[in-house]
Amino acid sequence: MFEQLLNWHLRKHPHYTLDNQANSLSYQQLALLSDKLLIPIENHLGAINVTYGFTSHSLLRYILKNSPGDMAPDIDQHASMEINTKGSRICKRDGAACDILVAGYENRMDEVAKYIAQSLPFDRLYFYGKNKPIHISIGPENARYALIRHTRSDGLRVNKKSAIGSATAKLFDDL
Numbered sequence: 001m002f003e004q005l006l007n008w009h010l011r012k013h014p015h016y017t018l019d020n021q022a023n024s025l026s027y028q029q030l031a032l033l034s035d036k037l038l039i040p041i042e043n044h045l046g047a048i049n050v051t052y053g054f055t056s057h058s059l060l061r062y063i064l065k066n067s068p069g070d071m072a073p074d075i076d077q078h079a080s081m082e083i084n085t086k087g088s089r090i091c092k093r094d095g096a097a098c099d100i101l102v103a104g105y106e107n108r109m110d111e112v113a114k115y116i117a118q119s120l121p122f123d124r125l126y127f128y129g130k131n132k133p134i135h136i137s138i139g140p141e142n143a144r145y146a147l148i149r150h151t152r153s154d155g156l157r158v159n160k161k162s163a164i165g166s167a168t169a170k171l172f173d174d175l
Helices: 001-009 024-044 056-066 110-119 165-171
Strands: 048-052 097-101 124-127 134-138 147-150 157-164
Touching: 001 024, 001 048, 024 048, 024 097, 024 110, 024 134, 097 110, 110 124, 110 134, 110 165, 147 165, 157 165
Parallel strands: 124 147
Antiparallel strands: 048 097, 097 134, 124 134, 147 157
């Protein structure tokens, strides 16, 4: 699982040539992400494909320059516990995050989101559509905050509905 979390960028950003190594604190958080979320999902539902994983400072700079898109590195937990060139944490939240697809559920990711919301400890879960990867994170608060985002006709992602705590278990019932 660590290989996917660290090397996801090789498929998506093949021209990036630097390392994507995690510091020791990030590595600990990635281990928790793997143990508490990814392995249980894989054991219960099937093989996981990490479509966006850990993002070191240098990889983040590369992505922001070459394909920025809809990103929020200061809160999305993909940079985990990494430090920028000014010595400040990139992400203001503790923890670690990744975006995943599950084999056999590529067009039913709502079922994966529902399983996570009902069964696993998580900090953030962002759902973008039944046929899109979902964003999941782990953190010390494990706030169990889930957000459904919708893509408008102009391509902009907007927030649709959200829930926190035990209410997330029902958020994916009517999709």
